[in-house]
Amino acid sequence: MSEERPALRVSDITKTYHLGNALVEKLFPKRDVHSRLTALDGVNLELRKGEILALVGESGSGKSTLAKIIVGSTAASSGEISYEGSPLAKRRDRNTMRRIQMVFQDPYSSLNPRMSVGAVLAEILLLHKIVPRREVRAESIRLLKLVGMEEDALDAYPSQFSGGQRQRIAIARALAVRPDVLIADEPVSALDVSVQATILELFTTLRDELGLSILFVAHNLAVVQHLSQRVAVMYLGRIVELADTEELFANPRHPYTRALIASIPRMTAESVNEDVLLEGDPPSPFNIPAGCRFNPRCAFATEACTLTDPALMPVNDAHLSACIRFKELPTFATIPIGLDHTKQEK
């Protein structure tokens, strides 16, 4: 039995930024070790065909950097991205660029305020030669309908629309070139709750009807839980846990994932969180802790955690965790309340 090829495979992607004077560094190597920022540190990920995969993590975890590298707007320092089994070149041709499209967080800044919606769509349709010139208008209308907008939007400018409508236009623009993969970087976090739901619904429809594979970058776990089939949790430039959505939230096998889940503000009074699991801020990406990168904040850390830098290990067929103690973690529901306080006092 041959396994179906993933839509997209990210292999060992690393991204570092050098901040500081290159000449000084050359002259005095190692003098300023903190001038190198590691945004991504060996990330492996597969986006399956027709799935919505969520990428979650705190700010600075590298999730947006990864999204940018996948669409090709930023180059990786090392590693490889393959699309449908074949690696993508450093400089992508127009056809591969077309297949992977991006939807940005802020629909207020991602649309050109001086171009009408029709002009935005026409530009990209003609550039990529999707349809002949005389069919551009009909195609634009089809795209607007696809995202739930009316034909009269064509002659309007972005400023005439609300945030939710702008995000629909941005999605229509991404869909114009008939991509197979959509990378959505926090597409609903700038929107009001009542509008957010319509955009989430749209993503589900697009996946079902067009068979799109969607990488959904987000920080709101309640949204992720609603939308995605699988979730990858990032921490300081690494994926620390990856599992099916239901499995991840029911049986998290990485202490960081547990802390994230415990921090979600709850809607019903009965489920108000009583235990704070995570103290302090994430460490600086200039100076990643030795051993497991989560160990300084981890309630379960032992001596061994400061020595080995764990890779992702299989918990079961569909669940990976980068915690060397994943087997020893207590059942999730029974995490003792106030665990963090005992750690603080020591």
Place this chain on the structure above:
Amino acid sequence: MVDAPLLSVTDLALGVKRSSSTNVIVDGVSFDVNKGDRFGIVGESGSGKSMTLRAVAGLLPAGVKVLSGSMLYNGKELVGMARRERRMLMGPEIAMIFQEPMTALNPVMRVGEQIAEGPRRHLGLSRKAAMDLAIAMMARTGIPDPARRALAYPHQLSGGLRQRIMIAMAISCRPKLILCDEPTTALDVTVQHQVLRLLEELCDDFDASLVFVTHDLAVVNQTCQSLAVMYAGRLVETGPVKQVFGDPRHPYTKGLLDSAPDFDQPDRPLVPIPGVPPNLAHRPQGCSFAPRCPFVEEVCLQTPPPLFEVEPGRSSACFLSDEIFKKVIA
């Protein structure tokens, strides 16, 4: 004997005056905050929730004026109060915490000095004593190594630490009323959790009341006891958080709750509210929510509904609230 409320806002209207007309952005808002209360104001962008809070703080942006109504703080009228007198209230009596600590802090002043400024002016402390107090307050907000961090500039600190600095600044003169404008929106979920916990703790310790403006229903649930829901510049529902969330009595509140993902009910479908909020310059004649309301009837289009008491301590600005929600329950 019942104490008078600490803050009592009655029929507050805010607007932007133009040469020919006045654009009303907040209309007929009334609420009381008692001593020790934690009161939430929720609404979507443009609902007027932040403007209401800014009016209480006396920090309305240029052009926005209080058109009518009254705001009593501890029995003193804030509307029309002399600026000098008002300024003496800010700090020792009322303090505000803003959404984005990076823009609210002075980027060219060390954070310790920024915190010490208030106590020096309002409590008459010496430079040294005020700095000691600042460091103590930073320690109180859980900032590790406060003496060293006091010498840092805002850009050298993370978002979570900056928000703690803001909180330390707000509590440094022991205010009785703390106003928060989306204090955790810019923070990560884990840090948000810490900051909310801290705010709650401090309010209890200092016996301060809290007015908390946010768009996040779950955050209100975790922080506040009672809330007001705003829509298009008006209050549409008020009451204790648990009751309002468990059994909303206004179609807008119900719509909000149905459209928000709830982590504890992953299988509940999200139901968006159709349409968009009205343009406040051309507000519909009747209920502002009528064009988006699934239950709309003739009466809704005629006159704007006032807040009706639906239960002791709860009110809803909907003519049909009794009918609709009895039907929904039945």
